Amino acid sequence: MAVKVSLKVNGKSVSVEVEERTLLVTVIRENLRLTGTHVGCDTAQCGACTVSMNGKAVKSCSILAMQAEGADVMTIEGVAKADGTLHAMQAAFKEHHGLQCGFCTPGMVMNAIDFAKSHPNPSEQEIREALEGNLCRCTGYHNIVKAIGAGAKAMAAGK
Amino acid sequence: MGAPLIGARVERKEDYRFLTGAGQYTDDVDLPRQAYAVFVRSPHAHAVIKKINSAKAKKSPGFVAIYTGEDFAAAKLGGLPCGWLITDVNGQPMKEPPHPCLAQGKVRYVGDQVAIVVAETSEQARDAAGLVEVDYEVLPAVVDGSRARAKGAPQLHEIAPDNTCYVWAIGDKAVTDAAFAKAAHVTKLEFINNRLVPNAMEPRVAIGSYSRSDDNYTLYVASQNPHVERLLMTAFVMGLPEHKVRVVAGDVGGGFGSKIYLYAEDVAVTWTSKQINRPVKWTSDRSEAFLTDAHGRDHHTVAEMAMDKDGKFLGMRVKTTANLGAYLSTFASCVPTILYATLLAGQYKTPVIHCEVTAVFTNTTPVDAYRGAGRPEATYVVERLVETAAREMKIDPAEIRRRNFITEFPYQTPVALQYDIGNYNATMDAVQKLADVSGYASRKKASEAKGRLRGLGYAAYIEACGIAPSAVAGALGARAGLFEAGEVRVHPTGSVTVFTGSHSHGQGHETTFAQVVADRLGMPIENVDIVHGDTSKILFGMGTYGSRSIAVGGTAIVKALDKVIAKGRKIAAHLMEAAESDVEYDRGVYTVKGTDKKKMFGEVAFAAYVPHNYPHDKLEPGLNENAFYDPANFTFPAGSYVCEVEVDPETGVVKVEKFSAVDDFGNIINPMIVEGQVHGGLTQGIGQALTEGARYDATGQLTTGSFMDYCIPRATDVPFYQVDTRVTACTHNPLGVKGCGEAGAIGAPAALMNAITDALGVKDMPMPASPQAVWTALKNKK
Numbered sequence: 001m002a003v004k005v006s007l008k009v010n011g012k013s014v015s016v017e018v019e020e021r022t023l024l025v026t027v028i029r030e031n032l033r034l035t036g037t038h039v040g041c042d043t044a045q046c047g048a049c050t051v052s053m054n055g056k057a058v059k060s061c062s063i064l065a066m067q068a069e070g071a072d073v074m075t076i077e078g079v080a081k082a083d084g085t086l087h088a089m090q091a092a093f094k095e096h097h098g099l100q101c102g103f104c105t106p107g108m109v110m111n112a113i114d115f116a117k118s119h120p121n122p123s124e125q126e127i128r129e130a131l132e133g134n135l136c137r138c139t140g141y142h143n144i145v146k147a148i149g150a151g152a153k154a155m156a157a158g159k
Numbered sequence: 160m161g162a163p164l165i166g167a168r169v170e171r172k173e174d175y176r177f178l179t180g181a182g183q184y185t186d187d188v189d190l191p192r193q194a195y196a197v198f199v200r201s202p203h204a205h206a207v208i209k210k211i212n213s214a215k216a217k218k219s220p221g222f223v224a225i226y227t228g229e230d231f232a233a234a235k236l237g238g239l240p241c242g243w244l245i246t247d248v249n250g251q252p253m254k255e256p257p258h259p260c261l262a263q264g265k266v267r268y269v270g271d272q273v274a275i276v277v278a279e280t281s282e283q284a285r286d287a288a289g290l291v292e293v294d295y296e297v298l299p300a301v302v303d304g305s306r307a308r309a310k311g312a313p314q315l316h317e318i319a320p321d322n323t324c325y326v327w328a329i330g331d332k333a334v335t336d337a338a339f340a341k342a343a344h345v346t347k348l349e350f351i352n353n354r355l356v357p358n359a360m361e362p363r364v365a366i367g368s369y370s371r372s373d374d375n376y377t378l379y380v381a382s383q384n385p386h387v388e389r390l391l392m393t394a395f396v397m398g399l400p401e402h403k404v405r406v407v408a409g410d411v412g413g414g415f416g417s418k419i420y421l422y423a424e425d426v427a428v429t430w431t432s433k434q435i436n437r438p439v440k441w442t443s444d445r446s447e448a449f450l451t452d453a454h455g456r457d458h459h460t461v462a463e464m465a466m467d468k469d470g471k472f473l474g475m476r477v478k479t480t481a482n483l484g485a486y487l488s489t490f491a492s493c494v495p496t497i498l499y500a501t502l503l504a505g506q507y508k509t510p511v512i513h514c515e516v517t518a519v520f521t522n523t524t525p526v527d528a529y530r531g532a533g534r535p536e537a538t539y540v541v542e543r544l545v546e547t548a549a550r551e552m553k554i555d556p557a558e559i560r561r562r563n564f565i566t567e568f569p570y571q572t573p574v575a576l577q578y579d580i581g582n583y584n585a586t587m588d589a590v591q592k593l594a595d596v597s598g599y600a601s602r603k604k605a606s607e608a609k610g611r612l613r614g615l616g617y618a619a620y621i622e623a624c625g626i627a628p629s630a631v632a633g634a635l636g637a638r639a640g641l642f643e644a645g646e647v648r649v650h651p652t653g654s655v656t657v658f659t660g661s662h663s664h665g666q667g668h669e670t671t672f673a674q675v676v677a678d679r680l681g682m683p684i685e686n687v688d689i690v691h692g693d694t695s696k697i698l699f700g701m702g703t704y705g706s707r708s709i710a711v712g713g714t715a716i717v718k719a720l721d722k723v724i725a726k727g728r729k730i731a732a733h734l735m736e737a738a739e740s741d742v743e744y745d746r747g748v749y750t751v752k753g754t755d756k757k758k759m760f761g762e763v764a765f766a767a768y769v770p771h772n773y774p775h776d777k778l779e780p781g782l783n784e785n786a787f788y789d790p791a792n793f794t795f796p797a798g799s800y801v802c803e804v805e806v807d808p809e810t811g812v813v814k815v816e817k818f819s820a821v822d823d824f825g826n827i828i829n830p831m832i833v834e835g836q837v838h839g840g841l842t843q844g845i846g847q848a849l850t851e852g853a854r855y856d857a858t859g860q861l862t863t864g865s866f867m868d869y870c871i872p873r874a875t876d877v878p879f880y881q882v883d884t885r886v887t888a889c890t891h892n893p894l895g896v897k898g899c900g901e902a903g904a905i906g907a908p909a910a911l912m913n914a915i916t917d918a919l920g921v922k923d924m925p926m927p928a929s930p931q932a933v934w935t936a937l938k939n940k941k
Binding site: 093100104106131 | 170171173174175176177178179180181182183184186187189282358359360361362410411412413415444445446664665666667831832834835838839840841842843865866867871872873874875877879880903
């Protein structure tokens with residue numbers, strides 16, 4: 001049965017008609033055509049689909065669209081400034097070569113931004129543990145860990 | 160003219176789109192009127208298909224179409240071809256059983272394609288596929304490569320008795336046996352190189368789109384080599400002329416080998432799109448990826464090294480059984496032979512080597528090239544033997560390597576390859592310093608004081624990259640050329656678009672290749688764009704695998720660039736009224752020898768497109784050149800790795816404390832990107848040694864079929880790496896480059912297992928060294 005779901009995505013109010021079983025990630029990718037949010041697994045392990053929901057990083061493959069009724073969602077497309085300037089965390093990933101194929105990157109960045117809010121000067125171990133739910137097959141995490149450390153400091157400095 | 164770009168840590172041009180969600184991966188492509196495909200797959204490892212009943216599926220909401228193997232046979236669609244012919248020890252061609260796109264009467268592994276079901280939405284396609292009833296007669300299965308030839312083992316293919324694809328050998332057996340007869344010491348190991356699942360983060364996707372109006376097909380596909388995909392699909396499977404098929408591989412989310420091959424799904428969606436006259440999209444989910452992406456490794460090996468009393472290597476004997484899975488994947492046959500046994504000399508002067516490889520079929524997912532492809536398996540054989548020999552002979556493991564290093568080049572190995580250049584002592588010296596090997600004893604004491612075991616292991620690997628001289632590859636059985644193509648299109652106002660047959664799926668070609676071109680043309684990198692991944696734009700290409708892109712694809716671009724600069728010289732000579740032989744060129748500036756006359760490259764380009772003052776009698780207008788480059792030899796990246804681990808004997812948990820890598824990749828274009836490639840390769844190598852391994856139960860069910868039970872390394876599993884490079888420039892390509900994509904995955908498993916066995920004080924233990932395996936090894940030792 002079709003149900004109507006209304007939510008805010010990247011600051012814009014949207015309403016979509018979906019099946020009850022439809023996942024939030026499907027709404028984001030297929031209904032709203034925001035394809036920066038990726039699907040890398042089917043067991044909620046890889047984190048490529050991570051978005052911000054009501055200010056918290058969540059895996060959008062593990063949330064039914066109906067659960068997002070009234071929520072304020074931000075996807076990777078909403079992170080940079082309106083003029084296109086990269087967010088401090090995005091800039092840190094670029095500067096530290098924290099991405100290769102780019103597929104896990106949106107989820108990494110969304111998770112890292114949420115993490116950095118509560119960890120303005122994180123240790124290596126804290127960053128590695130925070131990446132428990134985000135898999136990358138390209139970088140060996142080395143430069144992602146460096147990028148998140150630098151990005152968190154830049155965010156704390158208000159950049 | 161700015162600072163040199165070659166050798167600079169330039170931030171990547173492609174990053175902005177990936178960081179803002181603007182990448183265009185194949186699943187991000189949606190076409191008007193698109194329908195969705197889901198495949199009905201075999202739940203059994205080995206079974207006869209007795210009947211397929213699709214009546215219920217056809218009544219399912221949104222159902223569009225279903226096709227089975229019978230339909231494909233009626234349409235005379237060919238099977239998937241193998242691109243490399245191996246000739247066996249008796250001079251006979253390998254056995255090539257049919258590899259149908261949809262099963263014909265029999266399924267041979269869990270995940271084998273039985274039917275394609277198409278519906279209006281992906282959910283409806285899944286629902287309909289679930290309603291297809293297939294009546295199977297289940298047969299016994301064989302999954303273990305070393306049991307495939309056992310008496311009474313289930314037989315997969317009629318044309319391959321004893322499940323044997325080939326028995327192949329290299330080297331002189333009699334001479335090798337004679338070397339062993341006079342050895343002072345022989346070291347012998349028997350081990351399994353564990354089967355791996357590549358797991359690029361982006362699952363495979365294919366969208367077939369047929370246009371009735373011009374009888375053309377377009378296939379959007381996550382591929383590492385769109386032209387090869389097109390060639391195989393048109394000429395060998397569908398019987399179509401190539402000009403009627405366009406293959407587009409846009410942004411691709413990692414490959415590691417798994418996206419080289421022509422897969423059944425690619426053919427099925429392309430063919431089906433014509434039948435229903437609509438685009439057909441298939442997106443693999445991760446569970447399907449585990450079952451159907453070609454796996455890697457899976458060797459069972461017995462290896463021996465013979466030494467004199469001083470630890471000098473006298474000879475090596477290797478016997479390997481390679482499990483190829485149920486069918487021959489596109490390049491499966493060359494991986495455990497040409498890409499494996501030819502690397503068994505390693506960095507050493509071992510004078511005689513004999514290797515015999517038996518390749519077998521089993522009821523498992525097909526196995527093909529995965530990052531390193533044969534070379535990690537070879538390095539594992541050589542470097543585990545060398546380290547074990549050093550321990551047995553009580554010689555320092557670095558010292559035994561130094562006593563045997565090749566030091567004079569070019570060097571002809573006893574297993575067909577000729578190394579052009581290298582300096583193995585230099586990388587060994589550097590890694591020993593970087594790893595602070597001299598401080599190891601005190602770190603070991605500190606670990607012991609905490610009740611922990613500490614171990615240190617080396618690996619000195621070599622690989623053959625820059626694949627390949629086509630004539631050599633052809634003589635060895637390759638059914639394709641292995642050159643690369645490039646085109647440099649200079650625009651009227653001097654900016655440049657470069658078209659390359661290489662394909663970037665994380666390697667950063669859009670930056671590295673642009674650095675090379677902008678450097679030579681003396682222009683900012685922003686003025687150069689790199690285009691790849693579309694057969695309608697690129698003149699031709701063999702694609703990206705085997706760490707070949709900069710050495711072969713980069714050289715093709717340089718050759719095209721040379722032609723551009725040469726034509727520009729003629730134009731500049733005309734503009735400056737000088738003899739062509741007096742015109743000199745350096746990074747974007749043409750000058751006349753002995754004068755202050757000069758023309759900038761941009762002025763020359765403009766003159767080529769606005770040819771008012773132009774030597775029309777001698778030259779065509781325009782400035783656009785292409786080149787094909789076929790390498791003269793392989794390149795031979797090599798390096799030395801040191802791994803240090805700490806083991807908790809109570810739990811068996813291994814912690815990689817330090818990992819130091821010094822590689823010689825020849826000249827380096829972008830050190831930042833090279834380091835990233837090494838980090839990633841090391842992590843996949845550590846994954847093989849520590850956490851990864853595909854397991855099948857006796858009935859052929861993959862019991863490690865998701866990220867819940869197949870553990871690719873997480874951030875907490877790996878340390879910060881210490882990486883550095885030493886340079887001996889490749890002697891036979893103009894950039895002096897060798898390639899860096901696979902090194903880490905090749906060298907890391909041996910270094911790590913050498914460290915773990917050192918810590919535990921055991922001769923050998925199987926990969927992956929999971930806590931349970933380590934704990935068991937310690938328990939068995941006591």
